[in-house]
Amino acid sequence: MKKRTNKFKNSKKKGxxxxxxxxxxxSVKDQxxxxxxxxxxxxxxxxxxxxxxxxxxxxxxxxxDDNLFTPLLYSETEWSTSNLVDNLPIGDGKQxxxxxxxxxxxxxxxVGVYIENENEIVTFSILNNQQxxxxxxxxxxxxxxxxxxxxxxxxTNLNVVRASIKSNELVAEKFTIGSRLxxxxxxxxxxxLANDEDVQTMRQRLNDLxxxxxxxxxxxxxxxxxxxxxxxxxxxxxERVDRFNYSISKGKIGVLSDGSPExxxxxxxxxxxxxxxxxxxxxxNIATFFRMLRFxxxxxxxxxxxxxxxxxxFHYEILPISLLETLxxxxxxxxxxxxxxxxxLELIIELLREAGARLPTKVGQTIGIVGGIVLGxxxxxxxxxxxxxxxxxxxxxxxxxxAPSYLMGSAIRVIRYPLIIVxxxxxxxxxxxxxxxxxxxxLKMTSLGRPYFLPVYPFVFKDLDNSLIRLPFGISxxxxxxxxxxxDTRYKEKKSTKKKDIDDLGD
Amino acid sequence: xxxxxxxDINVAVKPGIRIRAFYLFFIIANIQNGTGIMGVPRxxxxxxxxxxxxxxxxxxxxxxxxxxxxxxxxxxYENTDIFGIxxxxxxxxxxxxLGTIFITYVFGSLLTVLINYIQVVQxxxxxxxxxxxxxxxxxxxxxYAVLGGLRVAVGVAFIFFILSIWLVIFLYKxxxxxxxxxxxxxxEASPKELLxxxxxxxxxxxxxxxxxxxxxxxxxxxxxxxPTQIGIATTTFIILLVTGISIGFFGGDTLExxxxxxxILYKLIEYTLIERFDIIVVSQWMMVIIPIMILLxxxxxxxxxxxxxxxxxxxxxxxxxxxxxCGGTIKNQYTIETIIDYVAxxxxxxxxxxxxxxxxxxxxxxxxxxxxxxxx
Numbered sequence: 001m002k003k004r005t006n007k008f009k010n011s012k013k014k015g016x017x018x019x020x021x022x023x024x025x026x027s028v029k030d031q032x033x034x035x036x037x038x039x040x041x042x043x044x045x046x047x048x049x050x051x052x053x054x055x056x057x058x059x060x061x062x063x064x065d066d067n068l069f070t071p072l073l074y075s076e077t078e079w080s081t082s083n084l085v086d087n088l089p090i091g092d093g094k095q096x097x098x099x100x101x102x103x104x105x106x107x108x109x110x111v112g113v114y115i116e117n118e119n120e121i122v123t124f125s126i127l128n129n130q131q132x133x134x135x136x137x138x139x140x141x142x143x144x145x146x147x148x149x150x151x152x153x154x155x156t157n158l159n160v161v162r163a164s165i166k167s168n169e170l171v172a173e174k175f176t177i178g179s180r181l182x183x184x185x186x187x188x189x190x191x192x193l194a195n196d197e198d199v200q201t202m203r204q205r206l207n208d209l210x211x212x213x214x215x216x217x218x219x220x221x222x223x224x225x226x227x228x229x230x231x232x233x234x235x236x237x238x239e240r241v242d243r244f245n246y247s248i249s250k251g252k253i254g255v256l257s258d259g260s261p262e263x264x265x266x267x268x269x270x271x272x273x274x275x276x277x278x279x280x281x282x283x284x285n286i287a288t289f290f291r292m293l294r295f296x297x298x299x300x301x302x303x304x305x306x307x308x309x310x311x312x313x314f315h316y317e318i319l320p321i322s323l324l325e326t327l328x329x330x331x332x333x334x335x336x337x338x339x340x341x342x343x344x345l346e347l348i349i350e351l352l353r354e355a356g357a358r359l360p361t362k363v364g365q366t367i368g369i370v371g372g373i374v375l376g377x378x379x380x381x382x383x384x385x386x387x388x389x390x391x392x393x394x395x396x397x398x399x400x401x402x403a404p405s406y407l408m409g410s411a412i413r414v415i416r417y418p419l420i421i422v423x424x425x426x427x428x429x430x431x432x433x434x435x436x437x438x439x440x441x442x443l444k445m446t447s448l449g450r451p452y453f454l455p456v457y458p459f460v461f462k463d464l465d466n467s468l469i470r471l472p473f474g475i476s477x478x479x480x481x482x483x484x485x486x487x488d489t490r491y492k493e494k495k496s497t498k499k500k501d502i503d504d505l506g507d
Numbered sequence: 508x509x510x511x512x513x514x515d516i517n518v519a520v521k522p523g524i525r526i527r528a529f530y531l532f533f534i535i536a537n538i539q540n541g542t543g544i545m546g547v548p549r550x551x552x553x554x555x556x557x558x559x560x561x562x563x564x565x566x567x568x569x570x571x572x573x574x575x576x577x578x579x580x581x582x583x584y585e586n587t588d589i590f591g592i593x594x595x596x597x598x599x600x601x602x603x604x605l606g607t608i609f610i611t612y613v614f615g616s617l618l619t620v621l622i623n624y625i626q627v628v629q630x631x632x633x634x635x636x637x638x639x640x641x642x643x644x645x646x647x648x649x650x651y652a653v654l655g656g657l658r659v660a661v662g663v664a665f666i667f668f669i670l671s672i673w674l675v676i677f678l679y680k681x682x683x684x685x686x687x688x689x690x691x692x693x694x695e696a697s698p699k700e701l702l703x704x705x706x707x708x709x710x711x712x713x714x715x716x717x718x719x720x721x722x723x724x725x726x727x728x729x730x731x732x733x734p735t736q737i738g739i740a741t742t743t744f745i746i747l748l749v750t751g752i753s754i755g756f757f758g759g760d761t762l763e764x765x766x767x768x769x770x771i772l773y774k775l776i777e778y779t780l781i782e783r784f785d786i787i788v789v790s791q792w793m794m795v796i797i798p799i800m801i802l803l804x805x806x807x808x809x810x811x812x813x814x815x816x817x818x819x820x821x822x823x824x825x826x827x828x829x830x831x832x833c834g835g836t837i838k839n840q841y842t843i844e845t846i847i848d849y850v851a852x853x854x855x856x857x858x859x860x861x862x863x864x865x866x867x868x869x870x871x872x873x874x875x876x877x878x879x880x881x882x883x
Binding site for chain 1 (some may be wrong): 527529530538581598628632636638641644645651652656659662663665666670744779780781782783786787790791793794797
């Protein structure tokens with residue numbers, strides 16, 4: 001509240017009441033810069049002049065009529081400020097002494113009521129919030145499991161989070177961020193689980209953040225992240241309600257901001273970005289396989305094209321003669337060096353992706369087909385690229401899309417380019433160089449002050465479960481111990497029952 | 508405390524930058540199996556011929572004892588490193604001079620790793636690529652990692668060890684081609700030859716000295732000895748493995764000609780998709796030597812900070828600059844081998860023999876200290 005009124009600081013001091021109704025009307029108008037839909041209603045009940053004012057498109061008109069006007073007009077009692085708050089059938093009544101404070105309430109969907117010659121103005125919040133209903137997740141789709149995505153309304157988002165985490169341990173601390181255009185931000189975590197230090201770090205970062213406004217959660221997360229130089233996202237941005245809730249219930253910290261359909265989850269590890277909630281819904285062995293598949297896919301995605309460049313440019317002696325022959329034949333017509341050839345084709349793929357993302361869904365599909373089949377074939381026929389490269393590029397592009405996090409997928413696609421260039425310059429030595437640098441970079445990174453490469457380094461054997469692999473629920477009875485949660489036991493381990501023989505004959 | 512005017516004997520280490528003891532295994536196994544391992548079979552074979560394996564076992568056993576002694580020395584103090592011990596024993600001046608010699612030796616060791624790898628890359632992959640370029644690439648990585656401090660250095664050692672240990676598995680192929688006739692006649696070498704052979708392994712065992720640097724940073728010191736000893740055992744095993752395979756595969760005369768017999772072993776390996784496995788091995792070897800260079804560079808920066816209170820960043824940039832110049836200019840295979848030879852000789856005395864001399868001195872010092880305390 002304090003921050004909001006800050007912008008009105010330079011206007012008049014308080015103590016201007018009591019005031020004549022017309023004068024009040026004028027000063028409200030001045031304060032709100034003659035907003036066209038600002039409506040004033042003067043009524044006279046029981047010999048008292050009452051002024052009611054509101055912005056018509058911000059409020060719920062039905063509630064205004066039913067809960068404010070009707071009781072006000074047909075009441076037999078004499079109205080005063082205090083019994084307004086107590087007797088009207090609207091919950092959210094507040095009293096203010098300055099016009100500035102009242103106006104800041106009016107613009108967030110309140111209706112102001114002033115009884116002439118009283119000392120305070122009463123406001124009631126009857127905001128008519130326009131919001132879209134919960135929809136299916138578009139950016140992080142999974143096959144099985146709950147299908148709900150956050151919407152743009154913070155209230156709805158908090159509603160769905162509370163609906164699934166039914167515990168009074170769930171804290172949702174309120175912050176107001178943005179000095180010019182304030183946005184409400186909520187810091188959510190489980191009090192009995194989340195590490196206090198982490199919560200404090202996040203709270204500190206939110207408190208210290210001084211910006212004029214934040215556009216979206218993704219912008220907020222960039223302000224809050226540990227390192228802004230790195231290409232890798234350090235907080236997980238999710239639109240999935242179930243993923244957000246799952247993280248909270250595992251002791252992580254979530255941040256929701258008003259007007260954004262995405263929640264921030266912190267701290268997150270590098271391996272966490274390859275974790276899909278689907279892994280939890282699948283059986284453990286299948287989930288482990290898929291998770292491994294994603295790691296391999298990521299590796300393929302950024303190593304395959306650089307290796308191709310290195311081998312074709314410098315180390316063709318690695319290839320067996322039969323393969324070398326086909327490769328040579330298909331490359332014989334290509335006028336470019338391998339690096340340029342790869343960069344050219346990678347660029348086409350990136351263009352297709354970008355175009356597919358920007359175009360309306362129906363056109364996008366067509367572009368995909370046109371680009372994929374027609375363009376690729378034509379490029380080979382025209383002698384611009386080799387057949388082998390088309391396969392290599394397609395594979396690495398496909399692999400990069402398996403990352404459940406779109407941000408991580410994009411990061412991987414981008415780091416391919418420097419790798420391709422060093423591979424073109426230094427061959428396979430360059431590729432190793434790039435990989436070394438990449439791993440060291442990941443080792444140096446932190447997320448909310450926790451190592452980014454957990455649980456591989458610092459090595460925590462027990463945490464390999466639920467990060468690199470997934471074990472059956474019967475075995476994994478611990479939460480991640482590397483985050484130092486308040487309670488890391490999910491349930492007591494079952495006492496091992498008597499070992500069974502092949503055929504149990506009974507006693 | 509007359510000896511500690513300008514330098515504290517014990518090191519205060521914040522809990523945040525401490526490392527757990529089990530990483531010592533990876534640190535030791537990584538720092539030892541880098542440069543030496545590529546050529547060690549030849550050196551041992553020169554001395555002990557087909558009985559080289561006995562030499563390696565002797566050397567391994569000896570190193571285990573040395574490590575034990577090193578821990579005995581370190582355990583006598585609360586939380587210190589070699590610099591603190593030397594200053595405690597020999598006073599401020601002599602202690603600092605000895606410390607400087609130690610650091611100079613570490614730099615020499617670091618230099619051999621760099622120039623040897625550049626040479627290997629030039630011979631096996633890029634005969635024409637400028638040495639300066641390779642040096643710059645390597646030093647970029649080293650600088651970037653050392654700037655992250657010990658935590659990152661240890662992490663690199665840990666992860667890169669796991670990422671490159673698979674290379675050993677591929678030795679199964681030359682192993683199948685071993686001719687056991689090359690090991691006969693058994694136990695022909697004289698004890699002197701065996702000992703000389705054992706000494707020839709010393710370059711491969713160097714790196715041990717990191718224990719003297721890293722000890723204050725270890726979190727659970729009581730558990731530190733076991734991972735270190737296992738690391739030494741791993742090194743011994745790997746040296747034994749490659750030497751055995753080299754002798755069995757090459758036989759005497761060819762082995763004495765080969766500079767890097769281990770890399771040549773990888774040349775034999777062929778798969779349907781990969782015909783020259785050695786190229787992959789040599790490029791992968793970067794992941795083997797990078798942690799060594801990082802750890803050694805960190806040791807130098809840390810040592811200089813301990814002795815002269817110079818900021819680690821400054822030292823790092825000086826070290827990197829020196830390495831750049833040396834790496835770019837030292838070209839001759841003969842020069843490189845001479846440098847390695849010197850470092851191996853000095854390393855043998857400083858790393859392997861010196862702790863054995865230090866131990867009785869520490870014991871005497873502690874005893875006289877106790878007596879003094881008792882008197883007063």
